[in-house]
Structure formats: C-alpha cells, structure tokens
Amino acid sequence: MTKAELKKAIEEWKQHCETVQAATSINIIESPAQRLARIARLRSDYTAFVDYYFPHWTINPETGKATPCAKFHIDAANKIKANRNLKAGFVWHRGAAKSTNMDVFVPMWLMCQERREINVMVIVGKSEDNAKTLLGDIQAELQYNQRYIADFGEQYNAGSWEEGEFVTQTEVAFFARGRGQSPRGLRYRSHRPDYIVIDDLDDDELVESPARVSKLFDWVRSALFGTLDGGRGRFFMVGNMIAKNSVLAKWCDIKSVHVTRVNIYDKNGDISWAAKWTPEEVQAIADVAGYRAFQKEYMNNPIIEGAVFRNEWIRWGKRPAWSKFSEIVLYIDPSFKGSNKNDFKAAKLWGKAGTQLWHLRAFVRQCSVAEMVRWCYDLYEWARAQGIAVRWYMEANFMQDTILDEFMREGELRGYQLPMTGDKRKKPDKFQRVEAVSPLWERGFVYYDESQRDDPDMLAGIDQTLAFEKGMRGHDDAPDADEGAIWILQRDTRQKKIVSSTSIGLRPNAKNVSW
CATH class of the missing domain: 3.40.50.300 (P-loop containing nucleotide triphosphate hydrolases)
Structure with a gap:
C-alpha cells in the first residue's frame, strides 16, 4: 500500500x-x-x-x-x-x-x-x-x-x-x-x-x-x-x-x-442461503450480471467464451420484409424434466430468407411453464396480425408430458389450440448437434434481427450460445432450441416443402403485444 x-x-x-x-x-x-x-x-x-x-x-x-x-x-x-x-x-x-x-x-x-x-x-x-x-x-x-x-x-x-x-x-x-x-x-x-x-x-x-x-x-x-x-x-x-x-x-x-x-441455487433450485436473499434479489443479481458472469461468480461454473461460438460471429442486421422469408419456425425447448425452479425455458423464432438464417424473436427465461405458454400464444396472435405464417415445433418427448396440459389450458381460455408439431427425430448427442450447426455462424449465414438488440431474452440466448461448450454444467436450452429450428428449416429446404401454419380463431379481447 x-x-x-x-x-x-x-x-x-x-x-x-x-x-x-x-x-x-x-x-x-x-x-x-x-x-x-x-x-x-x-x-x-x-x-x-x-x-x-x-x-x-x-x-x-x-x-x-x-x-x-x-x-x-x-x-x-x-x-x-x-x-x-x-x-x-x-x-x-x-x-x-x-x-x-x-x-x-x-x-x-x-x-x-x-x-x-x-x-x-x-x-x-x-x-x-x-x-x-x-x-x-x-x-x-x-x-x-x-x-x-x-x-x-x-x-x-x-x-x-x-x-x-x-x-x-x-x-x-x-x-x-x-x-x-x-x-x-x-x-x-x-x-x-x-x-x-x-x-x-x-x-x-x-x-x-x-x-x-x-x-x-x-x-x-x-x-x-x-x-x-x-x-x-x-x-x-x-x-x-x-x-x-x-x-x-x-x-x-x-x-x-x-x-x-x-452455489447460490442448490440442486433443487432453492436459494442456498434463503435467510439472506429472496428469490427476487437473486434474480436481480442474475439480470444485472448476465448469464456467463452469474454462472462464474454465483454458480461456480466458469465458462470459456468462444469454446464453440465466438462473439464476432454474432451478426446483427436489418430484417428482410416478412414476405421474403420462405419459412418461419418457432421451436420450443421447455426443459420441464424435474422440478428445478431455476431451469430456463426457451422458445426461438427463426426464419429462412434465401441462404440466410434469421433469428427473429426469443423467449429465454427462468420461469414457470405457464409464463412461457402465454408468451407463445401472444406471439401466435402477433404473427397472425402481421400476416406471418409460423410453423410450431416442440421436442416430441414433451408432447406427452404435463407441459402439454399447460398449452391446452391456455388454449381453452383463448378459444383455440396452437398447431404444435412434435420433433420426432432420434436426436444425436446435444453437443454434437449444436457444434454441427456452428459453422453457419462462422461462415456468415446467421443474422440476428437488429430490432431485438436490446431485448433481454435475445441477449440471454446469445449469452448461452457463447457459453456453450462440451460438458458444461450451465444452461444450454437456448442453443438447443436454435439447433432444432435450424434443423427443420434446413430439412424443409432440402425437401423443398413449405407448409403454412393452420389458421385458428383468435381469443376475444386478446391483449396487444409489441414485438
């Protein structure tokens, strides 16, 4: 000194x-x-x-x-x-x-x-x-x-x-x-x-x-x-x-x-020192720190940025007109196995315009399944209002899970059900799947809608993408959902099939959502 x-x-x-x-x-x-x-x-x-x-x-x-x-x-x-x-x-x-x-x-x-x-x-x-x-x-x-x-x-x-x-x-x-x-x-x-x-x-x-x-x-x-x-x-x-x-x-x-x-969250998703912090206080810490810093400082999970994806591969751009997209897919990774309160739920909206893949909207949160389901219905109604046809996918394993009950309950309230399709493929190892699509980022085929540059869900998803590495203990729901959406877009391009979302009536007095 x-x-x-x-x-x-x-x-x-x-x-x-x-x-x-x-x-x-x-x-x-x-x-x-x-x-x-x-x-x-x-x-x-x-x-x-x-x-x-x-x-x-x-x-x-x-x-x-x-x-x-x-x-x-x-x-x-x-x-x-x-x-x-x-x-x-x-x-x-x-x-x-x-x-x-x-x-x-x-x-x-x-x-x-x-x-x-x-x-x-x-x-x-x-x-x-x-x-x-x-x-x-x-x-x-x-x-x-x-x-x-x-x-x-x-x-x-x-x-x-x-x-x-x-x-x-x-x-x-x-x-x-x-x-x-x-x-x-x-x-x-x-x-x-x-x-x-x-x-x-x-x-x-x-x-x-x-x-x-x-x-x-x-x-x-x-x-x-x-x-x-x-x-x-x-x-x-x-x-x-x-x-x-x-x-x-x-x-x-x-x-x-x-x-x-x-860790600040124990294995059940509860606060380890609950007498000191409320869940709201810990969530506020996570929001300010960001995903990688929170994992390192509070979850003893140091993550090497760039192990698979690099920051310079994240390209923002002005989105093409909606009519330019040959197909738009919403892929849901609910991560609803077990009862961990700190599990992330991910829903990712991707579109294909020519050879470009566009990341358009994101839901990446530690929340209840019900909150994610409401977001999905709000997105559906927004897309309908814009004249956008969206194909809806979720891993088939979850189609028989209790999560489907949440979609059905919300659908009954709104007067219609989402046209959800199960992703029935036999998936390889998650790391192999996500790593396999990483060259699309590296070679410049992936773009992010610049209107979402300050969206916390989009940024949380990018944090998880940059943090992704083999054997990681942190959350990887966002890049997993990205891989699902991209796989479907690429498959449909190969098969030259473009299927529009089924039109279903809107819930009366649905709230307006700004996207």
Whole structure:
C-alpha cells in the first residue's frame, strides 16, 4: 500500500473496532452457573456462537433482525472442528460469507474450546496487503469484542495486522502472507502453523496464464503446505470457482481433499442461503450480471467464451420484409424434466430468407411453464396480425408430458389450440448437434434481427450460445432450441416443402403485444 492507502486502511480499521466494541456491549444478567451453561452451549452450537458474539456481522440494519447461518456454514464449521488435520476446499459462491466464517468466526470458535485447537494461524491472500486486511478483521474481534473478552479473558497481547502478525495473551499467533511470498520459518516459539486458510487466491488475471497457475499451485502444495508439522493441521482453500484452470480447481482435484461446493441455487433450485436473499434479489443479481458472469461468480461454473461460438460471429442486421422469408419456425425447448425452479425455458423464432438464417424473436427465461405458454400464444396472435405464417415445433418427448396440459389450458381460455408439431427425430448427442450447426455462424449465414438488440431474452440466448461448450454444467436450452429450428428449416429446404401454419380463431379481447 501507499502511505495514503495505509492511512485510510488504518482509519477504517479503527472505525470498525469502534463498531465491534459498541455492538458487543454486555447487558446479560446471569448467575455463575447460568454463565457456564451458556458458554458450554455456545462452544457446541456454531449458530448460537455466531449470533451471540457477532451481532455487528449478522444483524441486518434495515430490519434489525439477525441473518442466521446457513446450513452449509454450520456443516463446514462442524467439519473443521471435528478434524484437526482437515485438508479441504470450500468452493462457495460470491457473497456466501467465506472470509467472515473461515477467517474470523471459525478460528475464534476453535480458540474458545476447552481443548486448545489453534496455536498458529496463517491467512494467505492474493497479495500481502490483502492478507493483512483479512488479518485485521480477526484482530479487531480479539481486541475489542467485549462479549468474547468477558467470557474468555483478554485476548490481544502484541503485534499488529499492519505488520502482518500479532499474538494473543494465550499465545496464539497470527500471520498474514501474500501468494508466492516465502512462508518458510513460519512458527511461534515451538509451534508451527496448524490452521492455514487460503482466501480467494485466484483472480481473473492469474487464471489467464496456465504457467502462473501451475507455479502458484506448486507453491501452495510445497512451500506453504510444508509449513505444517509433517502435514498435521487444518489446511484449506476458500473461494468461488472463477476458472477451470485455477489454483482452487487444482487443489480440489486432489483425491484426499474434502470439497464442499455451494452455489447460490442448490440442486433443487432453492436459494442456498434463503435467510439472506429472496428469490427476487437473486434474480436481480442474475439480470444485472448476465448469464456467463452469474454462472462464474454465483454458480461456480466458469465458462470459456468462444469454446464453440465466438462473439464476432454474432451478426446483427436489418430484417428482410416478412414476405421474403420462405419459412418461419418457432421451436420450443421447455426443459420441464424435474422440478428445478431455476431451469430456463426457451422458445426461438427463426426464419429462412434465401441462404440466410434469421433469428427473429426469443423467449429465454427462468420461469414457470405457464409464463412461457402465454408468451407463445401472444406471439401466435402477433404473427397472425402481421400476416406471418409460423410453423410450431416442440421436442416430441414433451408432447406427452404435463407441459402439454399447460398449452391446452391456455388454449381453452383463448378459444383455440396452437398447431404444435412434435420433433420426432432420434436426436444425436446435444453437443454434437449444436457444434454441427456452428459453422453457419462462422461462415456468415446467421443474422440476428437488429430490432431485438436490446431485448433481454435475445441477449440471454446469445449469452448461452457463447457459453456453450462440451460438458458444461450451465444452461444450454437456448442453443438447443436454435439447433432444432435450424434443423427443420434446413430439412424443409432440402425437401423443398413449405407448409403454412393452420389458421385458428383468435381469443376475444386478446391483449396487444409489441414485438
């Protein structure tokens, strides 16, 4: 840090210390027996420990209510407590309180146990200054947390986070180190490190260089790991998986390393830390971040742009007159297998004009099937009003699924049914199918209607297209629907058959939709 930056950091730390001291005032009245019983409970109950000693971290200033730990916080803390020699990777999404728990709450919980659990703690950050700042958080608690001090005695003795090390009166030593910085000789008296936490070591610049990642990983598993006493002690990395080629990824690939992966959506589509975020708040994050950034930062799913499609292949153009299209197809990929709330539904409108393929309209959303069905009916009515004939397709597997019931219910409300045809082909592997049509983008046959340049559904679909790669864990419903529509357009061109959509009466008083 520069002198000015250090001065600012010190001022901010002092303000934080004042907050810690004020928030942890003691107003509890209890007998000695009650106090001992309370301390015993807090030693065994991580959630209760966090709620009592750290209200300045947990209480929401807007509501005045505490945000309790999530199950994954509790499970991780208990796992660490139970295993003095744990080697682990905690792959948690952004905003999951990784540093707060692993750098502050958990070590302080271990320190107050009846059996001594920590002698020397080392925090490793992406830089020395970053590690010192992280160290400052736990020093502030040990020095100014009145509740902790009242229950377990004065903690702080000497040293400072600004210098990268301090020690408590019970002779627990704390050190800060930056990535690649020599850790050799790290010890306090006769004790070597026994709690090493590597916090968000990777960054976007580092992971761009495989050579740098490999060199840093070698440092982690040799020089840094070697500071333990013959491998004894707790040693783990925390962070979110921002790249497949990262130090965290390499660490988690070690067979003996315990790995916990927490995404903002769990496997059932629920919010992993529901006490902190509402579904609407998470959706707002996804809307602002965009598909690829959200997958990387919040779903631990780093996606390499351009693995199959490249950004420069996305060509926008002025759409030809509707009469110039030889055929227009709407292909639906409802992705309605299972009950995941965060599944995407995709419906894509494509047309063929000469040798050009035009992407005309899109529906790509995390929503209910009913919302997608209403959009499809609205599109049908808009197309009818424009005099556009659209052929409607959906994968045949879904034609017998409960999703068809949604179309029938909406059709009964509107007074007609959509002329849906099942795509009955025996489909090859999805990656092979989508990759097979990618040359159409590369060779300049695919265009996007420029009137839809700011449409969020169209942009979400493009994000999924650019993110598409073999073995991806993210959503690929949009490029799958694109492939279905293009396959039908190309097939019909080969067979030289053009079939118009069946005319069916409109629902009375149907709402007007601007397309």
